[in-house]
Amino acid sequence: MAAQWTYLTALMAAGLLMGTVFDLYNTVTGASRWFRWMRPALDLLFWLVSAAVVYHLVFRFDDGRVRLYVFLLLGAGYVLYRATVRTLVIRSAFAVVRAVRGLIHLVWRAVYALLVAPVLLWFRLLWRLLHLVYQVLCRAEDALFGLLGLAARLTGLKRLLNTAFMRRIFHTIHTHWEDFWTAASKWVKSKCVRD
Template identity: 45%
Template sequence: MTDTMGNVSYVFWMLASGWCMGTAFDFYSTVTGATKLLRWLRPFLDLVFWVASGFVVYYLTFITIQGTFRVYTFLLIGVGYLVYRTLFRRVVIGSAFAIVRFVRGVVIFFGRLLYRLIGVPILVTCRVAWSLLRILYGLGCHVESGICAVIRFVAAVFLFPLRRFWKPERAWRKKLQAYEQVFWDWLSNVLKKKPRSVS
C-alpha cells in the first residue's frame, strides 16, 4: 500500500513538475523578452531555471520513492509540460504580458510624477538662477566700467599738473634723447677702433 501511494504521488509530482517548469519558463521568457532592460538577464535566468528544476525533481523523487531513478521520469515531466502547453500556456503568457504592462504603467506614472514634483522645480530653479547670474554679470560689467571711469576722472584731476612732463615734445625729453644719441655714437666709435699691437 505504501509503495502504491508513493508511486501515485511520484507520478502526480512529476506531472506537476512538468507543468510548473513550463509555466515558469514561459513566464520569465515572456517578461524578459518584453522589456529591453531585462533581456541581458535571460542567460542567467536560464541557468537558474535548469538548476532549480533539477533540484526540485530530485527532491520530489527523494521524498516520494526514496530517490530511486525511474526511466519514465522524463516522460512524466514531458506529459505534464504538454498538458500545460495545451491548456494553460496562453493564459500564462497573457498574464505575463498583463503584468509587464501593469508594471510598465506604474513605472511610467511614478516617473512622470517624480519629474513633475522634483524635475520641473529643479529645471525652473536652474533657469531662474542662470537668468539671475546673467543679470548680475551684466550689472557687474556696468559697475566695473563706472568704477574705471571714476578712477580715470580722479587720476586726471589729481595728476593734471604732471601731464606736461609726460608729453613727448617737452624740452627735457628732447635733451635726454640727444644725450642718448651722443652716448651710443661714442660707444660705436670705441668698438670700431682696432686694438694696438703689442711690440
Template identity: 40%
Template structure:
C-alpha cells in the same frame, strides 16, 4: 514504497511539469519582449535546464527520498503535456499583460519624477543663472558709475600733490633712468588703457 506515496510522487512530478512549462514560457516571453541578444539564449537555456533539474530532483527527494522510477517520468511528462495543451496560451497572455503593466508603472513613475523633481530643478537652475547675470551686470554698471564719479577727485589730488613730488622725482630720475622705470610704466599704462577701453565698450 506504498501505493499512496507513489501517487503522491506522481502528483508532485505532474505539478513540477506544470511549473517547468510555466517558467519556460515566462522566460521565452520575457526574452522576446526585452529583446535579449541572440548569443544570450543558449546560455539562458542551459541555466534554465540546470535549474529545472535541480528543482525536480529536490521535489523528488522530498516526495520519495530521490528514487527514480518510471512513474516519475510519466508524471513529469504528463504535467508538461497538460500545461502546453490547456494553460500555455493563458500563461503567455498573463505574462505579456504583466510586462505591459510593469512598463506602464515605470513610465508613470519616471513621468512623475520628471514633473516633480527634474523640471523644478531645471527651472531653479535657469532662475539662478538669470539672477547671477542680472547681478553681475548691475555690479559692472555701478562700478563704472563709481569710476566716473571718482575721476575728478583723483585729478584734483594729482594736481595738489604734484608740487611735492617734483623734487623727489628729480632726485630719483637717475635711478629711474637706469632701471628703465619710465618705459615699463608706459607699457603698463598702455595695457591698462587698452583694458579700460575694452571695459567701457561693454
C-alpha cells in the same frame, strides 16, 4: 496504490509548473532589455531548481530511482501546460511587464516633477540672475569710468593724466582689467550649465 497516483500526479504537476515558470521568466526577461543580460543566469537557476524539485519527488516516492517514465510524465505535464494555460500565462506575463513599465514611468515622472524640474528651474533662475548682475555691473563700470573722465576734464586733471607716461599706465591697467574679466567670464560660462 494511492501513493503511486500521487507520485504520477506530482510529476505531471512538476512538468506543468516547469513550463509555467519557464514561460513566465522568459517572457519577462525577453520583454525588457535591462533583464536580457540575466537570462543565462536565470536559465541555469531554473534548471538547477527544477532538477532539485524533480529529484526530491523521485527520492520521496521512489527511493531516488530515476526511470524513463519520470521524464515521460514530466513531458506529459509540460504538454498539458502547453495545451491548456500557456497562452493565458504569457498574456499575464506581458500584462505584468506593461504594468511595471507604467508604474516605473509614473514614478519617474513624479520624481522628475517634484525633484529634478524644480532644481533645474532654480539653477536656470540663478544663472539668469547672475547674468543680469554681471550686465548691471558692466554698465555701472562704464558709467563710473565715464564720470571719472568727465570729472578729470572739468578739473583740469585730464591734461596732467594725458601725458604719454600716464597713458601707458592707464592702457596697461585697462588691458589687464579687461583680460581679467574676460577670463573670469569664460571660466564662469564653462562651469555653469547653459540655457
